[in-house]
Amino acid sequence: MCGIVGLYAKNPELRPRLGELVSPMLVELGDRGPDSAGIAFYRRPVAGGGSKITVHHVDPGYEWGSLRDAFAARCGADVEMEVRGSHATLASPLPPADVERWFGERHPELRVMSVGDTIELYKEKGLPVDVVDRFGFRDIDGSHALGHTRMATESAVTTEHSHPFSTGLDLCLVHNGSLSNHNRLRRNLRREGIAFQTDNDTEVAAGYLTWRLREGDSLDEALEAANDDLDGFYTFAVATRDGFAVLRDPIACKPAVLAETEDWVAMGSEFRAIAPLPGADRAEIWEPTPGRVYHWGGATT
Amino acid sequence: MSNLPEPVDFDLAGGDRRSLNRSLHALAGDGAGARWNIRNPGGRHALCVGMAAEAELAIHGHVGYYCAGMNRSANIVIHGNAGPGVAENMMSGSVRVKGNASQSAGASGRGGLLVIEGNASARCGISMKGIDIVVAGSVGHMSAFMAQAGHLVVCGEAGADLGDSIYEAVLYVRGPVASLGADCVEKEMTDAHRERVGGLLAAAGVEADPGSFRRYGSARRLYNFNVDRADEY
Numbered sequence: 277m278c279g280i281v282g283l284y285a286k287n288p289e290l291r292p293r294l295g296e297l298v299s300p301m302l303v304e305l306g307d308r309g310p311d312s313a314g315i316a317f318y319r320r321p322v323a324g325g326g327s328k329i330t331v332h333h334v335d336p337g338y339e340w341g342s343l344r345d346a347f348a349a350r351c352g353a354d355v356e357m358e359v360r361g362s363h364a365t366l367a368s369p370l371p372p373a374d375v376e377r378w379f380g381e382r383h384p385e386l387r388v389m390s391v392g393d394t395i396e397l398y399k400e401k402g403l404p405v406d407v408v409d410r411f412g413f414r415d416i417d418g419s420h421a422l423g424h425t426r427m428a429t430e431s432a433v434t435t436e437h438s439h440p441f442s443t444g445l446d447l448c449l450v451h452n453g454s455l456s457n458h459n460r461l462r463r464n465l466r467r468e469g470i471a472f473q474t475d476n477d478t479e480v481a482a483g484y485l486t487w488r489l490r491e492g493d494s495l496d497e498a499l500e501a502a503n504d505d506l507d508g509f510y511t512f513a514v515a516t517r518d519g520f521a522v523l524r525d526p527i528a529c530k531p532a533v534l535a536e537t538e539d540w541v542a543m544g545s546e547f548r549a550i551a552p553l554p555g556a557d558r559a560e561i562w563e564p565t566p567g568r569v570y571h572w573g574g575a576t577t
Numbered sequence: 578m579s580n581l582p583e584p585v586d587f588d589l590a591g592g593d594r595r596s597l598n599r600s601l602h603a604l605a606g607d608g609a610g611a612r613w614n615i616r617n618p619g620g621r622h623a624l625c626v627g628m629a630a631e632a633e634l635a636i637h638g639h640v641g642y643y644c645a646g647m648n649r650s651a652n653i654v655i656h657g658n659a660g661p662g663v664a665e666n667m668m669s670g671s672v673r674v675k676g677n678a679s680q681s682a683g684a685s686g687r688g689g690l691l692v693i694e695g696n697a698s699a700r701c702g703i704s705m706k707g708i709d710i711v712v713a714g715s716v717g718h719m720s721a722f723m724a725q726a727g728h729l730v731v732c733g734e735a736g737a738d739l740g741d742s743i744y745e746a747v748l749y750v751r752g753p754v755a756s757l758g759a760d761c762v763e764k765e766m767t768d769a770h771r772e773r774v775g776g777l778l779a780a781a782g783v784e785a786d787p788g789s790f791r792r793y794g795s796a797r798r799l800y801n802f803n804v805d806r807a808d809e810y
Contacts, residue, residue: 548620
């Protein structure tokens with residue numbers, strides 16, 4: 277099982293309501309994935325070469341305030357921080373590589389969920405409806421969002437095994453399905469210098485895309501290569517700074533529905549996730565052809 | 578004056594799917610001629626499954642998985658798209674999808690008529706056992722996989738591996754076939770076959786020239802294991 281939802285606001289007037297619109301989509305697919313849930317939001321880009329990082333700590337009493345102060349001292353500037361549940365997103369004028377290095381060296385107790393200038397990624401174990409409330413997803417604005425509800429088949433039910441998985445700066449991946457050659461691929465990718473946090477199969481797909489993109493592939497090329505190298509069942513959705521892309525494996529056992537109106541583009545594992553969106557009854561609706569890469573909003577980089 | 582009963586309106590936006598299905602099951606016996614309009618299906622699953630009355634059901638909107646499964650006698654029209662497994666295991670009656678159908682439409686159906694006015698995706702008519710399926714558009718890959726009996730009429734194109742491991746179902750396709758599956762071959766179209774296609778198209782209310790279809794069916798080489806043909810399996 278597992279459920280995937282994606283929403284891209286073509287009409288800028290919908291952007292303040294992005295979280296309000298995408299949250300019911302995630303909750304609707306709660307029965308496809310009651311183990312954990314997460315959403316990557318793309319919002320409020322940091323200007324001028326600065327970056328955002330989302331980090332997670334299991335301790336609800338974690339001293340986020342002192343983290344911000346220490347990070348601000350490192351930056352020599354103000355740091356904007358938003359704490360949501362067990363996660364915090366910190367925006368600073370520092371470039372991504374410096375931010376990753378500082379957190380890696382100074383705060384190994386924190387798990388890095390995403391880095392970029394636009395992405396914020398929140399995910400956690402628990403029923404999707406509870407996860408939505410814990411993070412306050414309904415209040416988040418943004419241009420687009422990609423979410424996932426997980427019914428675990430391949431590996432443990434934990435926050436770090438949840439989707440979306442970060443695949444590089446401002447990139448993330450969600451997956452419905454299971455991969456059968458992930459152990460060998462993980463070994464090969466480790467030799468290429470790709471780091472893995474878990475034994476999860478989707479994290480290998482994310483690592484695979486990170487590697488291909490690092491080697492100079494476009495997102496389309498990387499996904500097409502995934503068609504050849506990943507063995508198993510999948511509907512993948514990848515979000516980028518500008519939009520998202522969708523790919524189903526050629527056998528296509530896993531469902532996917534795409535819908536588009538003048539105001540938005542939406543993706544769901546099932547139509548019922550899309551049904552509550554304004555104007556869904558008049559949307560153009562289709563099922564993505566297996567083995568073909570679809571993308572919106574310039575998600576081709 | 579008409580003797581037809583007044584149509585019943587059921588709104589799923591404020592109603593519960595199980596209560597809808599229970600009410601429809603209660604029509605079995607003396608519910609013949611009942612007419613129902615079902616509104617705001619919202620992509621929900623298993624709507625109108627297990628019908629056992631000659632009722633006329635109209636669903637206004639898109640439905641999710643397994644709509645109209647196991648249908649017996651009822652005539653069900655879906656004014657929208659259908660999710661996976663529409664009309665699976667249908668016994669008799671008819672199901673019409675005004676939009677597109679997702680994968681496994683009409684799976685393992687034993688009788689009745691399934692009409693898809695748009696396209697059907699992968700595995701349309703998988704393991705069909707006597708149902709007749711007419712698709713005005715195209716069908717996806719692996720359609721009529723292990724199809725045992727009945728007819729599949731496709732006015733558009735067929736995806737890869739049509740009729741893989743087919744038994745005695747008969748496939749009529751007007752457009753190009755991406756590839757035939759194992760043991761599926763093209764066969765001669767005779768007048769009797771054209772008449773059969775014409776009858777199915779008429780029953781489905783789909784306009785197409787019966788003379789423009791090609792026929793596919795089983796080469797009957799996979800029925801029994803034959804060690805001399807081991808390479809072909």
